[in-house]
Amino acid sequence: xxxxxxxxxxxxxxxxxxxxxxxxxxxxxxxxxxxxxxxxxxxxxxxxxxxxxxxxxxxxxxxxxxxxxxxxxxxxxxxxxxxxxxxxxxxxxxxxxxxxxxxxxxxxxxxxxxxxxxxxxxxxxxxxxxxxxxxxxxxxxxxxxxxxxxxxxxxxxxxxxxxxxxxxxxxxxxxxxxxxxxxxxxxx
Amino acid sequence: xxxxxxxxxxxxxxxxxxxxxxxxxxxxxxxxxxxxxxxxxxxxxxxxxxxxxxxxxxxxxxxxxxxxxxxxxxxxxxxxxxxxxxxxxxxxxxxxxxxxxxxxxxxxxxxxxxxxxxxxxxxxxxxxxxxxxxxxxxxxxxxxxxxxxxxxxxxxxxxxxxxxxxxxxxxxxxxxxxxxxxxxxxxx
DNA sequence: TTACGTGATGACAGAGACTGACATCAGGTG
DNA sequence: CACCTGATGTCAGTCTCTGTCATCACGTAA
Numbered sequence: 437x438x439x440x441x442x443x444x445x446x447x448x449x450x451x452x453x454x455x456x457x458x459x460x461x462x463x464x465x466x467x468x469x470x471x472x473x474x475x476x477x478x479x480x481x482x483x484x485x486x487x488x489x490x491x492x493x494x495x496x497x498x499x500x501x502x503x504x505x506x507x508x509x510x511x512x513x514x515x516x517x518x519x520x521x522x523x524x525x526x527x528x529x530x531x532x533x534x535x536x537x538x539x540x541x542x543x544x545x546x547x548x549x550x551x552x553x554x555x556x557x558x559x560x561x562x563x564x565x566x567x568x569x570x571x572x573x574x575x576x577x578x579x580x581x582x583x584x585x586x587x588x589x590x591x592x593x594x595x596x597x598x599x600x601x602x603x604x605x606x607x608x609x610x611x612x613x614x615x616x617x618x619x620x621x622x623x624x
Numbered sequence: 625x626x627x628x629x630x631x632x633x634x635x636x637x638x639x640x641x642x643x644x645x646x647x648x649x650x651x652x653x654x655x656x657x658x659x660x661x662x663x664x665x666x667x668x669x670x671x672x673x674x675x676x677x678x679x680x681x682x683x684x685x686x687x688x689x690x691x692x693x694x695x696x697x698x699x700x701x702x703x704x705x706x707x708x709x710x711x712x713x714x715x716x717x718x719x720x721x722x723x724x725x726x727x728x729x730x731x732x733x734x735x736x737x738x739x740x741x742x743x744x745x746x747x748x749x750x751x752x753x754x755x756x757x758x759x760x761x762x763x764x765x766x767x768x769x770x771x772x773x774x775x776x777x778x779x780x781x782x783x784x785x786x787x788x789x790x791x792x793x794x795x796x797x798x799x800x801x802x803x804x805x806x807x808x809x810x811x812x
Numbered sequence: 813t814t815a816c817g818t819g820a821t822g823a824c825a826g827a828g829a830c831t832g833a834c835a836t837c838a839g840g841t842g
Numbered sequence: 843c844a845c846c847t848g849a850t851g852t853c854a855g856t857c858t859c860t861g862t863c864a865t866c867a868c869g870t871a872a
Contacts, residue, residue, distance in 0.1 A: 439867045440820070465857065476822055481859060514811050552740035555747055559739070577780045577801055582808045584776035591772070592765045613765055620770045621809040623702050627838045628849065653828065667850060669830060 445483045445493075447473040452490040457539060461487075461547040488553040491540060495557040502526050503564045507571065515574055519565070519586040520614065526590065527606035530597070538598045562587045589613045633671045633681075635661040640678040645727060649675075649735040676741040679728060683745040690714050691752045695759065703762055707753070707774040708802065714778065715794035718785070726786045750775045777801045 441447070451472035455464040466487055470480045484490040505525035509518035530537060544550040565583035566576075574582065593609040596602060602609075629635070639660035643652040654675055658668045672678040693713035697706035718725060732738040753771035754764075762770065781797040784790060790797075 444820080466859090467857090477858090478823080478860090479821060482820080485859095487858070515808055516811055548744065551747070552744045555743035556736065556740045559743055577784065578804050578808050580780050581776060581801065581805045584779070585773065585805070585809055588769060588772035588776065592768050596765065613769065616766050617769045617773070618809050618811070620703055620766050621773055621806050623704055623806070632849080654830085655828085664851060665829090666831090666852080670849080673830095675829070 441474060444473065444475055444479065448475065448480055448483055449490050449493060453540060453543065456491070456543045456547075461543065461550055488550055491544065491550065492553055492557055495560070498526060498529065499557075499561045499564050501529055502561060503568050506565060506568045511572070515569055515572070515578070515582045516585075516614075518569070518572065519582060520610075522565070523586065523590060523593075523610045523614075524607055527593075527610055530594075530606055534598065537594075541598055558587050558591065585617060589617055629662060632661065632663055632667065636663065636668055636671055637678050637681060641728060641731065644679070644731045644735075649731065649738055676738055679732065679738065680741055680745055683748070686714060686717065687745075687749045687752050689717055690749060691756050694753060694756045699760070703757055703760070703766070703770045704773075704802075706757070706760065707770060708798075710753070711774065711778060711781075711798045711802075712795055715781075715798055718782075718794055722786065725782075729786055746775050746779065773805060777805055 448469060452464070452469045455469055455472065466480050467477045469490070470477045473480075480490075484493075502522040502525060506518050506522040509521040513521070544554055562580075562583045565586060566579045569579040569582055570576070589610060593606060593613045596609045596613075597604075597606045636657060640652070640657045643657055643660065654668050655665045657678070658665045661668075668678075672681075690710040690713060694706050694710040697709040701709070732742055750768075750771045753774060754767045757767040757770055758764070777798060781794060781801045784797045784801075785792075785794045
């Protein structure tokens with residue numbers, strides 16, 4: 437056995453989600469999270485930049501996955517179709533984590549600071565998509581608008597996917613949201 | 625003359641923007657802002673909920689203006705046209721404040737925490753637009769997608785409007801961004 | 813085996829954001 | 843003149859987050 441219990445980072449994330457869910461984000465102190473994980477407050481801040489970031493460790497991977505899928509989409513694909521390839525990749529990644537996503541999202545929805553962090557992660561995703569679309573030859577401001585549209589579709593589809601009782605696959609909800617977006621922007 | 629210098633709130637906002645621009649947001653303490661405004665730190669927090677909010681006092685008015693314009697758009701107007709009425713109202717409100725908007729936006733762009741706050745203000749705007757569109761009879765998720773699209777158009781047009789050397793009116797940039805959005809979502 | 817470097821953690825002090833409670837006091841009101 | 847009100851000041855305290863130094867199991871090389 438090593439000197440320390442393994443996976444300190446994961447233990448902190450687990451303790452934080454539990455405590456945020458049990459007592460609320462604001463009512464939970466970092467010292468409490470660290471204690472439940474068998475560590476000290478100082479060590480928490482070595483693993484996570486701040487008290488919010490502990491809920492968003494997976495955002496980078498989601499961004500990488502999305503971006504890579506868009507970049508690898510057929511060169512002939514129209515921007516929105518390339519973005520759809522990325523959306524499908526994200527849907528697949530989430531597929532078997534619906535309950536975890538529900539718990540996590542309930543915590544975030546209950547607190548404005550956490551929503552802010554979620555929004556900037558989505559903004560970062562949008563910015564990365566803009567770069568990728570530009571790399572595919574799309575000009576501004578079209579690239580920004582297409583990226584924002586794709587993120588909007590993701591947001592809407594995700595919220596529907598985690599709605600209580602919802603059982604349809606995220607991929608299907610993404611398809612429906614894309615269709616709705618096309619309809620509403622075509623001025624019907 | 626009254627017991628206190630007038631417009632404490634405005635003095636705090638002015639001092640904060642100046643100091644954030646001069647030394648950066650993080651390097652500025654609330655005590656310094658209060659001192660420049662001739663007040664104490666405690667009084668700052670009576671006027672603004674936190675150190676960031678002092679830059680976003682106008683967000684509520686922008687939201688009200690936008691929402692009211694959409695609500696008052698002709699009943700026959702298609703969602704995107706109603707939203708365009710709102711965008712035009714916002715453009716008019718900004719018209720004579722381009723230099724102030726540039727200074728303020730430069731401060732926000734330089735700091736992630738301030739960007740988070742900006743994003744949640746835009747999310748609040750989007751949520752208010754959803755309510756308004758629902759009031760006009762639009763169903764979900766179409767209402768959410770239309771609102772997100774309108775906010776995306778605003779973001780893109782605003783950024784172009786404050787770009788160095790840009791002199792075109794915001795209304796025109798909004799028109800162009802709307803056209804781009806329609807093109808990209810129609811799959812061209 | 814011994815000496816040394818490395819990396820994850822702990823301990824501690826301190827700055828700064830934010831809050832609650834109470835004090836102050838000019839101006840209005842009866 | 844007594845009283846109330848509202849904006850501000852003062853002070854103590856909690857919590858987030860950071861810098862710095864100490865600790866110590868483990869791996870590596872002489």
